[in-house]
Amino acid sequence: MASISGAFGGLLAAAISNMQGVGGKPAWSWIFILEGLATVVAGVLSFWIIVDFPDTATFITEAERKYIIKKLQDDGQFSVAGETFAFRHILAAFRDYKTWLCMLIGAGYILTCIVGYYADRLGNRGYFNLGCFGVGIVGYIILITSHNATLSYIAIYLAASGIYPVVANSTTWFANNAEGSYKRGVTVAMAIGFANLQGIYRAQDAPRYILGHAVQLGYISLGFIATSVLMLTLHRENKKRQRGERDEIILSENRMLDPEKETRNKRNGVFETVEDARREKGDKWSGFRYHL
Template structure:
């Protein structure tokens, strides 16, 4: 039987070498069979017994995962972001005039989407874990496609509000759901670039949305419908079709995915467990996992970090055509001028995700990009030159878009336990989207053409994101240091039960049968877990 070395206080992380050098608490003991049992649990959790994974090529398997998961999910998010933000394009083609609504009513129509969107994100992620992703995500998409199509058939303000509420309700599950879902497939050092590519669909949506809206607007008068209505109808029908196809394309979780062989499934589970993702082999729903997320102060700090980028994101994406149009460009040229801005944002977002995965410094990267975004909005506030303001829009995009997937990856990297991670991500993303409801009201008609108030409020959000990013970074760094000192070590029965070895630094939540038991029960609170900075 394989032997595994476990420290007196049961830390088995990559930092154990450093810890072993610390005099006075470095005594190691042999705990026979711990590693073998851990490896066996990765497979036995699914009742499959021992499976030989020696023939699995890791590089080929990762390429297989990427091709099976990323392209279609990114396409779905492209449609999602296109559907929620196309109202900004429709506004330029007479939406307000035809529905007899004023500027304040238009802003309320934007806001109501985010309210239902934020409310249903946490429940949706719990359902996603309990049900099959291929069914849950596909159903949500099919239903929001119907709502989008019907949005093009409304004749009054009440109808628009109703459709925007329902659109937010059904779209709520996709973005937090997919990010949680992807975090269940990849190691922490691999997740960032996948999240960035997935989110980059939003930037492609922005570019594609401007082109598509300009083209669809030419259908003005067809079947008695104005051009803005056709934008909703055609984009909605595309989403309905994609939703109908999705059950046959979206895969389920690693331990049950049908496109993988049994050795490949076992290999994925074990490589995730080696990355301190102890719940990879499966986890039963327990309310204590959800409560852990709700009571974790790091979750609440992360919510403010994310709001610092997500609030500006929606202000930017919903009003960019209007901002550019007020710089002296008419509807179609204004839509077309948004295209290169989004292409630039897409390139920066993917490059940032790749860099963060390789270097692991997600917090520092957050701070740098927020500073870039702040410079962009300061220029927008003080500038009265159309060309300079248009250049500032690029800085604003570079400061906002990369931080969305980077923050999600940063939060996901620092939460262990599949249910806790799912709830934490949903809380973070949901709170960010509540702030989308706020930022969708900051660009008022009376403030054009320079929108000083709106830019100032977005700049405030960026400041909040910057300050809380620093706080989050400090909290994580201090907690890692406490674990390196041994302040968070658990009490393992039969290992350090001797009263002489129990000192004031042992901070266990009870006593554990083994290291594996402590890992499963404590998740990211386990002393061997190290937070990503």
């Protein structure tokens, strides 16, 4: 379900990106508004949609009710036999130190924040992707080959460390290198949608899930290669722009060029002003520099 929602979420974000300027708001704000409203509506409807507790459910027989309650109580869920709502139960969760520790454990944000911070400061996201992918590749190789539970458990952390920082880092990288709100919205949506296609863990592959790990390893290796190719092509393109090979002809500047350069620049486009060239060409404009 997470993969499906991620894919459709990307398509929805691409559609909403066309709402630039509606109500005087940028397109990105409408993504939060509309998707947030849908979440609020779903939350309200869930009060009537979510299945009842076993002791009050009307779609099971009495024998099924007793069996389910006993089964859950055997798993330590003693409140399943009936619990009356009281606000003190909600406060109990906030007052329990375990709740806050679980939040810290579940967040998984430490490495992601470190990568994001230094990628911003150094102005280079590709190398951080390569580093994270490398760690992930090591993790999945260990998961595929190891028969030792402790080693496999450590490998899970390596695999996760190689995956999750890349998601945030790559999304920002893609957005930085796509100029124009429409193109940026579609580019990021397509990248996120495609990234959610790899739900390939099958029940019959338990307990080692070799096939699932192997496919994940393939995806990470493909990401490593794609990142390398993207960095090389962006670096080469930036060099061409520094040499003036992508310069356009700007009529308002009235510069004199030799015939060879004039012919080349005409192929890159003829515009009245620099602002016209920048608006029309987006990240293809000669003054735009790609982030590596």
